[in-house]
Amino acid sequence: MVNTDKKQEIKIIPLGGLGEIGKNMYVIEDDKEIVIIDSGIKFPDSELFGIDYIIPNYSYLVENAHKIKGLFITHGHEDHIGGIPFLLKELQIPIYAGKLALGFIRSKLEEHRLLREATLYEITEEDTITFSSMEVSFFRTTHSIPDSFGIVVNTSMGNVVHTGDFKFDFTPIGPAPDLIRMGEIGRNGVLCLLSDSTNSEVPGISLSEKHIGNTIIDVVKKQEGRIIFATFASNVYRLQQVINASVLTNRKVFIAGRSMERAITLGRELGYIDAPDSTFISEFELRSLPSHEVTILCTGSQGEPFAALSRIASGRHRHIHIIPGDTVVFSSSPIPGNGLSVNRVINLLARAGADVIHHKLNDIHTSGHGAQEELKLMITLMKPKFFVPIHGEFRMQKMHRTLAIQCGVPEQNTYIIDNGDVLSITEGNDVAAVTGKVPANPVYIDGHGVGDIGRSVLNERKILAEHGMISVFLLRKDKVAFGKPQIISRGFVYVRQSEQLMDDIQTLVTSLVQAPLGKFELEKKIREALSGFIYEQIKRNPLIITRIIDLK
Amino acid sequence: MVNTDKKQEIKIIPLGGLGEIGKNMYVIEDDKEIVIIDSGIKFPDSELFGIDYIIPNYSYLVENAHKIKGLFITHGHEDHIGGIPFLLKELQIPIYAGKLALGFIRSKLEEHRLLREATLYEITEEDTITFSSMEVSFFRTTHSIPDSFGIVVNTSMGNVVHTGDFKFDFTPIGPAPDLIRMGEIGRNGVLCLLSDSTNSEVPGISLSEKHIGNTIIDVVKKQEGRIIFATFASNVYRLQQVINASVLTNRKVFIAGRSMERAITLGRELGYIDAPDSTFISEFELRSLPSHEVTILCTGSQGEPFAALSRIASGRHRHIHIIPGDTVVFSSSPIPGNGLSVNRVINLLARAGADVIHHKLNDIHTSGHGAQEELKLMITLMKPKFFVPIHGEFRMQKMHRTLAIQCGVPEQNTYIIDNGDVLSITEGNDVAAVTGKVPANPVYIDGHGVGDIGRSVLNERKILAEHGMISVFLLRKDKVAFGKPQIISRGFVYVRQSEQLMDDIQTLVTSLVQAPLGKFELEKKIREALSGFIYEQIKRNPLIITRIIDLK
Structure with a gap:
């Protein structure tokens, strides 16, 4: 029907x-x-x-x-x-x-x-x-x-x-x-x-963006050194407010980070950011201007390791190094999961001598x-x-x-x-x-x-990450070992500090390979024995790879 | 001198x-x-x-x-x-x-x-x-x-x-x-x-523990279902306050989690926790008592994957399963780095049907x-x-x-x-x-x-975690390949979905091993060529292990 x-x-x-x-x-x-x-x-x-x-x-x-x-x-x-x-x-x-x-x-x-x-x-x-x-x-x-x-x-x-x-x-x-x-x-x-x-x-109800603008002006006015202002590049309104506060306090703006450059360029082209060309300075002017006339606008407010702010904090930025009197403003709150990275960057900046103003301390983000x-x-x-x-x-x-x-x-x-x-x-x-x-x-x-990675590949990566790997490679002829088993580990132990353990593993495998078993059977036996032995010795579960080649 | x-x-x-x-x-x-x-x-x-x-x-x-x-x-x-x-x-x-x-x-x-x-x-x-x-x-x-x-x-x-x-x-x-x-x-x-x-x-100034006690009583009084209360086992005062609130509202207390059991036992032995034996119930009583007479005191407030609360949330706990009307209280704030785990547990609990009260919503922790x-x-x-x-x-x-x-x-x-x-x-x-x-x-x-793990082992684990590994084993006799190179990958790609790539890698290695080079020289050459090829193809940098055995 x-x-x-x-x-x-x-x-x-x-x-x-x-x-x-x-x-x-x-x-x-x-x-x-x-x-x-x-x-x-x-x-x-x-x-x-x-x-x-x-x-x-x-x-x-x-x-x-x-x-x-x-x-x-x-x-x-x-x-x-x-x-x-x-x-x-x-x-x-x-x-x-x-x-x-x-x-x-x-x-x-x-x-x-x-x-x-x-x-x-x-x-x-x-x-x-x-x-x-x-x-x-x-x-x-x-x-x-x-x-x-x-x-x-x-x-x-x-x-x-x-x-x-x-x-x-x-x-x-x-x-x-x-x-x-x-x-x-x-x-x-x-x-x-x-x-x-x-x-x-x-x-x-959330704070208005204009409220943040007032905080930004207050913060910028108070500083006598450079302001390093980190926020999301796409938050074009926030960028405008930083530019406004800088113009108001006679500061020029240096832009750090590729996505920040792109956002400023696009924002100005499309009319979302209003600022004369003379607001922005090159790295040469950055070096020559007195500190109280400089604002640096940069990416990396989430602690992203390759963004401008992380590079500045760890001394890896080409043009910007922290100098005494610098104030770094995080105009963002850490997305869950980024807390540790942000924390690391804040500590690096503090160690380098900067004052750091972040979300916990001010109404600097909404x-x-x-x-x-x-x-x-x-x-x-x-x-x-x-x-x-x-x-x-x-x-x-x-x-x-x-x-x-x-x-x-x-x-x-x-x-x-x-x-x-x-x-x-x-x-x-x-x-x-x-x-x-x-x-x-x-x-x-x-x-x-x-789409070429799914659960099983990720599970292997997890084991590799937490325990490392050991591979055993063996040649045989007529089911008799030919030369000694080749054992290679990575991410497992300091081989030099664990000579005894590595020797014991070699001895164990060498004794196992005496058994005249079929290739797959022996591979399985080695994996099981090795896994049990290593867990018993040091409570770790490395990924174990075995490959036996039977010579004709 | x-x-x-x-x-x-x-x-x-x-x-x-x-x-x-x-x-x-x-x-x-x-x-x-x-x-x-x-x-x-x-x-x-x-x-x-x-x-x-x-x-x-x-x-x-x-x-x-x-x-x-x-x-x-x-x-x-x-x-x-x-x-x-x-x-x-x-x-x-x-x-x-x-x-x-x-x-x-x-x-x-x-x-x-x-x-x-x-x-x-x-x-x-x-x-x-x-x-x-x-x-x-x-x-x-x-x-x-x-x-x-x-x-x-x-x-x-x-x-x-x-x-x-x-x-x-x-x-x-x-x-x-x-x-x-x-x-x-x-x-x-x-x-x-x-x-x-x-x-x-x-x-x-920080909130007094007594203030938290009042919040706990307020929260417990309001609930008509079971209370599942998660906090640090060592915070014996907090445990006492949960017990007090439970006694006040005619609830019995079930203890979940080994370290929680240990803390309660020790606390009572040493006189830090004051509660009659009849306050605490076994899993049998847990099953038979009406919901409004039950408090469950458990570990796992930081989202620790093996603690009682995570097991409850994911349905893996032997005695405790979330039932409609359950209220879970997180009496803790997430330590930086645990935010995601806590979040995951809260979502699981909410999906299982529990109401969740956490630090953001109440004065439930100090x-x-x-x-x-x-x-x-x-x-x-x-x-x-x-x-x-x-x-x-x-x-x-x-x-x-x-x-x-x-x-x-x-x-x-x-x-x-x-x-x-x-x-x-x-x-x-x-x-x-x-x-x-x-x-x-x-x-x-x-x-x-x-102390058997340091920077170099951790660096290997990092590479293994992010890109996986590929190993190449090869037998030679008089610098001529003996059989085809054995290529094994783990944590790298779904081999079945990447047949073309794995074939190309096999072809590349097979062509490389024709060169009559010394063992170490050839191993290095394979690593470099493979690393360049894989990066060019799929922008990944797996750990590459090579081992050549020259048969005598």
């Missing part, structure tokens, strides 16, 4: 960004068309040995390539645009983004030599992009980067609203969040709201993500029928759901879903439901390899 | 605990005698692959063993007593400690089968231990463990005071800090003060270390001539020095020194000075190995 009278249905499928912070990617789909929102990367934690980035699994998109109308970008942060080069290597998709995000995307695609084939469209809050069954429009929000948008996907069943990352900054540096437009969207009816959960556990009252404001403006907390770990999703319920969304209309879940909204049904699962496992990128 | 009229001199030598948090160990020395204060361990950060603990280098003590009179323990935390078994394996030293610390030390020595040979003395604040040239006495402080002492070493040149870890808790759970005795010590004159810098960057006003109070009581900030990273030492200067210690009398520095105070000299350096490198412990 075939149901020919098919009901209308739309699907919302997160491919990344749920149960985690990073690699955001959301699919909105109806019978005919697919719209994608964001294409981010995520940075690995310390247990993902050697992994450079993580991206979502794109296979659902590849399979449904014919339905895809476009990729829509909420804003220009890496966890929203960083995956684009990897996606474009698999699929040709037109990309729609605001001016600044588009600037970052262009420079990224250029680096990957993908710019020429890419189809890029600049969008503003005035635009509506119309496809055959869907329509996409935008509303202006505030976040820690200019040109941040929420996205409205108008489907045959109603509006699906994706907030992007947002806060409500009523005294922003750039344009204010467009509350009136948001109210209109709410009045017209929101079928489903997908909203940023990052700071759902933070009570109250989050780009709204706290609880801001999240409630968004829910109250949008009055959604269904609510899906996105952008966040489970605990944040859960708290965000609680906020939604407090704002009047019925509990059964809130959905904490996972990457890969297919949330279906079907005509005539009062509730949405998870009706399927698409592949959404993390895909690891190491160097130029995409 | 020999100076026979030798001036008096004392030396203060930190062997661990400066420029870091952990492995505290301080030497106070005069011509005749040495007194040691504390013998701690430190836990490794994620870059010390496979290392279990770090201890100080004991070689200075071994060389000067004849002068050592005793090891004096300020309190029973691992970073003050954890190194004792390793120290006693090298040296026979009598140990003096307060009752609770001694309890922890005994159980530690028993585990290492060292208890029988050890000489242990229990001390109180009434005692003075007299040697021929030095005298050691104690003053009571407050900290996050009972029986915490400051130590006064009376030398021929004056008193050297070591604060241990301390805060000033005026409403403590146990006895109050002995301010009157501290004032007396100050009045009698302090030559040099060594003081705890851990929280020197924190303004104000530090055991004094904040700025408390540090200033100590300096003001002691009025030291010389000041050495101890227990802390450089940034904390630096800030503590600033506080001392604010309290009237002349800047030139403050010394930020490093592990291994010999700070000499000489008769007739107005200032102290660093006059030498003794070995104070970190000693790594991995499994049963002490």
